[in-house]
Amino acid sequence: MKRLVIATSNVGKIQEFSEALDGFAMSIESLPADYRAPEETGSSFLENALIKAMTAVKFLSLPVLADDSGLVVDALGGAPGIYSARFGGAAVSDRDRCAFLLERMQGVPPYERRARFVAALALVWPDGQKLTAIGTCTGEITTSMQGERGFGYDPIFYYTPLRKTFSQMTMSEKAAVSHRANALKQLQERLRKGNAQ
Ligand code: ITT
DSSP, X not given: OEEEEEOOOOHHHHHHHHHHHTTSSEEEEEOOTTXXXXXXXXXXXXXXXXXXXXXXHHHHOSOEEEEEXXXXXXXXXXXXXXXXXXXXXXXXXXXHHHHHHXXXXXXXXXXXXXXXXXXXXXXXXXXXXXXXXXXXXXXXXXXXXXXSSSSTTGGGEEEGGGTEXXXXXXXXXXXXXXXXXXXXXXHHHHXXXXXXX
């Protein structure tokens, strides 16, 4: 069976990828315990996804899928963007990070609370072939945390068509519309067409 390593330490991402790739004839693996993730020195989601994937491929000599993602908030000039994982401090819990962002949004009226999640995916093979995709999902920042599911900024990201935050959705509801799912669909389409470079 073909092996694919998901190069992330984020448990929420691992759950979503495992669910999305279930049913494909592939053995989905995580990073080994002795793996040291590279610094994310890129200036875009895509650059960082490629850094993560290429570093892991070098270490493992196996095909690797990496994800760099985050929340882009219009009223904050695009912040936290590629710095989403470090927003409000490096050693801060997901809920504290949400609280920090809500605080920064205090006084912002409803019609200026637009935001989008972005996910850049990079699939890289040991022979150097690469496939990339970027997915987005647009929504609004709530004024308080709502819902218990998901991870990261899910409790404060309101998806208007379903009138729920990502944290109030089931995994399959989120998987039908999320930035990560959109990017994954594009990647699968390109794989089918044999578009790897
Ligand atoms: P890896 O680099 O090991 O994959 P990470 O959590 O550091 O893990 P990123 O650098 O891509 O990943 O940072 C992504 C940030 O955006 C992080 O704070 C996530 O919680 C958040 N994020 C990404 N996708 C999300 C989603 O679907 N729902 C909620 N928050 C999300």
